[in-house]
Amino acid sequence: MHRGNKGRCRYPSAIDCSGKLTQRSLMHGFANPTRFLSIARPLTPALMVTGVIMVAIALFLGLFNAPADRLMGETVRILYIHVPAAWLGMAGWTSIAIASLVELVWRHPLAGIAARASALPGAFFCALCLATGSIWARPTWGTWWVWDGRLTSMLVLLFLYLGYMALADASQKDAAAGRNGTARVAAIFGLVGAINVPIINRSVVWWNSLHQPASITMGKSAIDPAFLWPLGMAVIGFSLIFGAIILMRMRTLLADIRIEARMRRLAAA
Amino acid sequence: MPSPMKAKHQRLVLISIAFIGLLAAGLIAAYALRGQASYFYTPGELAAAEVEPGQAIRLGGMVQTGSIKKQADGVTIDFIVEDGKGTVPVRFSGITPALFVEGSGVVAEGRMDRAGFFVADNLLAKHDENYVPREMKDMTSADVKKVAGTVAQP
Numbered sequence: 001m002h003r004g005n006k007g008r009c010r011y012p013s014a015i016d017c018s019g020k021l022t023q024r025s026l027m028h029g030f031a032n033p034t035r036f037l038s039i040a041r042p043l044t045p046a047l048m049v050t051g052v053i054m055v056a057i058a059l060f061l062g063l064f065n066a067p068a069d070r071l072m073g074e075t076v077r078i079l080y081i082h083v084p085a086a087w088l089g090m091a092g093w094t095s096i097a098i099a100s101l102v103e104l105v106w107r108h109p110l111a112g113i114a115a116r117a118s119a120l121p122g123a124f125f126c127a128l129c130l131a132t133g134s135i136w137a138r139p140t141w142g143t144w145w146v147w148d149g150r151l152t153s154m155l156v157l158l159f160l161y162l163g164y165m166a167l168a169d170a171s172q173k174d175a176a177a178g179r180n181g182t183a184r185v186a187a188i189f190g191l192v193g194a195i196n197v198p199i200i201n202r203s204v205v206w207w208n209s210l211h212q213p214a215s216i217t218m219g220k221s222a223i224d225p226a227f228l229w230p231l232g233m234a235v236i237g238f239s240l241i242f243g244a245i246i247l248m249r250m251r252t253l254l255a256d257i258r259i260e261a262r263m264r265r266l267a268a269a
Numbered sequence: 270m271p272s273p274m275k276a277k278h279q280r281l282v283l284i285s286i287a288f289i290g291l292l293a294a295g296l297i298a299a300y301a302l303r304g305q306a307s308y309f310y311t312p313g314e315l316a317a318a319e320v321e322p323g324q325a326i327r328l329g330g331m332v333q334t335g336s337i338k339k340q341a342d343g344v345t346i347d348f349i350v351e352d353g354k355g356t357v358p359v360r361f362s363g364i365t366p367a368l369f370v371e372g373s374g375v376v377a378e379g380r381m382d383r384a385g386f387f388v389a390d391n392l393l394a395k396h397d398e399n400y401v402p403r404e405m406k407d408m409t410s411a412d413v414k415k416v417a418g419t420v421a422q423p
Contacts (some may be wrong), residue, residue: 007380056349067402068402069324069402071368071373071399076400079400090380104280105277105281107277119418139367139392140366140368140394140396141366141368141369141376141394141395142366142367142369142391142392142393142394146393147308149307151294191284191288192291194288194292195291195295195296198296199295199296199299202299207302207306208308208309208310208329209307210329210393210395212395212398214399215399216399222400223397223399223400224400224402226402227400227402
């Protein structure tokens with residue numbers, strides 16, 4: 001794989017190809033696709049392997065080693081999937097929002113790619129959180145679903161993800177067809193939707209809800225250490241896998257753009 | 270002549286103002302929903318809320334220790350829901366969820382009758398934020414004491 005950018009650019013004009021970074025800030029350095037790829041290529045398997053190992057250990061400890069809960073019994077074990085899924089569902093939208101801000105203000109094309117890469121994994125974990133929560137709720141609360149503040153705001157997050165993916169797809173197609181009108185719509189939507197994240201977080205504090213309040217708050221934990229250790233490990237492990245998947249998806253999207261550009265050059269020639 | 274602001278700084282300021290405004294609007298709206306978006310009334314709130322008898326509501330609180338009384342028909346139970354600010358007697362006929370025990374949280378769906386009884390059609394057990402292993406059910410830490418009485422054999 002050649003890395004040189006002399007002569008002609010491998011990316012369409014929307015992407016900054018200047019290999020020269022002398023007068024640019026550090027942030028601009030990371031916005032350069034070539035430099036990004038040279039970091040992302042080794043980082044992807046490193047994150048993935050570490051994450052998978054951590055999740056495997058955490059799930060083994062959680063499913064076989066940790067004790068059953070005093071009241072919930074064995075159903076407490078779904079915690080080791082549900083909590084990381086909820087965390088990543090919200091973290092996914094937070095990264096969409098931050099990347100959208102960078103895209104809108106500094107016009108970095110890689111930021112838009114990062115935002116679009118975060119959407120599908122975020123939506124997956126959001127859906128996983130809702131599904132595992134529902135399965136846990138049936139034996140614990142006695143119902144699959146209630147319309148309380150926490151559950152409803154999490155469902156809204158899933159719909160926001162679906163809306164964002166549809167928008168990002170449409171604006172991508174527009175850009176490919178040479179129309180530029182909708183280019184920033186997905187980024188604006190990503191920023192506006194971020195309002196839901198603090199609402200999800202505060203929903204159990206502001207409103208009486210069937211969902212229990214946070215068990216871990218600012219250094220205090222109402223979760224026994226026997227449950228907490230595997231849980232912390234599962235959260236970190238799933239987060240590393242999440243990071244690896246986002247890097248993979250960003251590389252795929254960049255490759256798509258390159259293919260598109262090459263096809264266009266061939267068609268023009 | 271004032272020096273022109275860089276375009277990206279202008280965008281940053283504009284987007285920040287717009288986002289902060291939007292965030293404030295969203296949070297204020299969510300905060301204002303306080304009453305409407307709450308999933309249930311607590312006994313204390315119910316006393317202040319002037320709910321009509323027969324109106325469908327949900328009541329949530331702790332099941333008072335020692336208050337669950339089985340009626341003669343075998344399927345009806347009476348118990349008291351408390352929240353530290355008030356108590357409401359509840360009557361329910363049917364199968365209770367596994368986590369429904371004295372001293373733990375409950376959300377009852379139903380309506381007040383004229384005699385001041387809450388007649389529940391459905392009971393939901395509310396789990397609290399404490400996760401305690403079965404073997405440690407007798408531990409004395411403050412967190413567990415807070416929910417004293419939840420000790421039950423599953």
